[in-house]
Amino acid sequence: MFKAIIFDWDGTLADTKKAVVESFRRVLIEVGCVVDSEFIERRIGIGTKKILEEVLKESNITFDDRILEELTKKKVKIQTELSEVVNLLEGATDLLDALYGRIKMALATMSSRKVIDKLLSEKQLEKYFEVVVTADEVSKPKPDPEVFLVSATKLNLSPEDCITVEDSTFGVKAAKAARMKCIAVPSGAYTKEELQNEEPDLLVNSLVDMNKILDFIFGNTRSSK
16 A cells, blocks of 8 residues: 655646746746647646746747846745635545545645645645645656755655655656656546656546545555556
């Protein structure tokens, strides 16, 4: 049986799309950059700095580390102020309640510490997670497995004892690279078919499929496609 479950945040437990896209839009317009929303949405989860790099390169806008740092700080501040437009996805609280006390839980996200701390407090979710690892604690974004490996270390567990829940293709790749099982949910910017191509260990329609998720976590089998 698994000893811990590690959740992604953006697009997995919470619909953060509006806040993320709007915060990027506001800071990018300062440097004369207008970007399509989908370009941002399909990169949510790889970290603010990495997204900024890709957007600026795509737009042929010259930048350096100082500019990236300034834009990142501004973006985080704006996103923190937009917390009221963030909503938990259907089934998220019910699933967390069902898992609480039965298995260790962690949050592994490429969002910033300031954003996550405020949202967890406002949504009253702090009690569920023994460990919260954010972009501030790692140097490599997903699909690198660092954020999951750091989470396992903080839980005092081996990666093989952990299962992850992800909504993106790069999140599934990160989980597999960390040698963790992965439950994929098409609740973000990626379709069920795109996620299936990454061969997660379980693919559900949404977190509302709680019984299927619980059966996989606590059942006798560790592999179900």
